[in-house]
Ligand SMILES: Nc1nc2c(ncn2[C@@H]2O[C@H](COP(=O)(O)O)[C@@H](O)[C@H]2O)c(=O)[nH]1
């Protein structure tokens with residue numbers, strides 16, 4: 001009997017379920033990647049979230065359950081996640097606040113040792129946000145969509161919150177590289193050793209998001225509360241004896257998750273109640289619909305840099321990198337309302353509140369850089 005079960009596992013392809021309504025924007029290339037992952041040894045099930053889009057060799061916006069641990073499915077930004085901190089300010093004038101953000105490219109250790117216990121002893125980039133679509137955003141609670149749940153979280157319409165999206169910076173990259181240099185896209189030779197390093201990166205990501213929130217609160221003179229959510233979307237969890245890889249997918253079974261929109265649209269805090277078919281997961285963002293190259297080319301033809309510094313919702317973007325301004329333009333992403341609608345339609349999540357950006361920080365403006373760029 002044991003033998004027949006084994007051989008069945010070997011020859012039965014894993015299942016793939018995509019949680020998106022027929023009209024939703026899902027690239028064929030991303031669905032193909034889900035099927036390529038499903039064909040890997042040991043793979044049991046792949047769940048594609050409504051923000052699914054193609055990644056480097058593996059899909060982004062997917063939860064992948066396997067009897068074998070594959071580090072490349074999580075990628076290099078292990079522990080990347082989104083935290084939401086209540087953030088009380090005396091006066092909210094976005095134009096003024098934007099100019100007072102600290103330089104989050106400059107590590108806290110630049111002026112001496114940070115004086116705290118840092119996972120894996122990795123102090124190099126502590127307190128920094130990183131590039132790409134990482135950001136720190138001062139936002140306002142826009143609409144309360146589930147009064148009871150929002151009340152339990154202490155959130156009301158008009159409250160200001162700080163949303164921090166960042167990962168494990170060079171630490172996660174180092175962990176993945178030490179695996180891929182020897183095994184490429186193959187399985188972890190020593191899963192326990194990989195998981196120990198992975199857990200350090202996850203702890204580092206949480207600590208880093210907290211430190212950045214403190215830096216911004218200090219600079220803006222705000223009262224910082226405990227996060228209402230701080231959930232990783234790149235990680236591995238051991239679930240029922242298998243490895244549940246999440247790449248751009250957040251744990252969504254009894255968890256509150258901030259699903260980021262863009263710097264120029266709403267984001268949604270949702271209560272996740274996803275089951276096994278969805279890999280116990282929900283989406284983590286709107287998901288790209290345009291490559292960075294396309295976003296840059298189209299954006300340059302349509303907009304000036306100055307236009308991109310102020311969004312359609314009136315918020316301000318702090319970004320000293322012109323190319324990044326184009327690459328990360330709101331139009332490069334899918335519609336967040338569609339992603340949320342798909343989650344609701346499939347019974348994976350209930351929206352609790354929406355937020356609207358006031359100031360989004362990507363990288364320091366040259367004028368605010370003290371002590372040079374790191
Ligand atoms: N509220 C904001 N959301 C943003 C911004 N830039 C990107 N995004 C969203 O975040 C997710 C995260 O993607 P990840 O794969 O890097 O983890 C992305 O899908 C966008 O929807 C922003 O400036 N503000």
Ligand SMILES: [Mn+2]
Pocket residue numbers: 080081165166167233
């Ligand atoms: Mn991320």
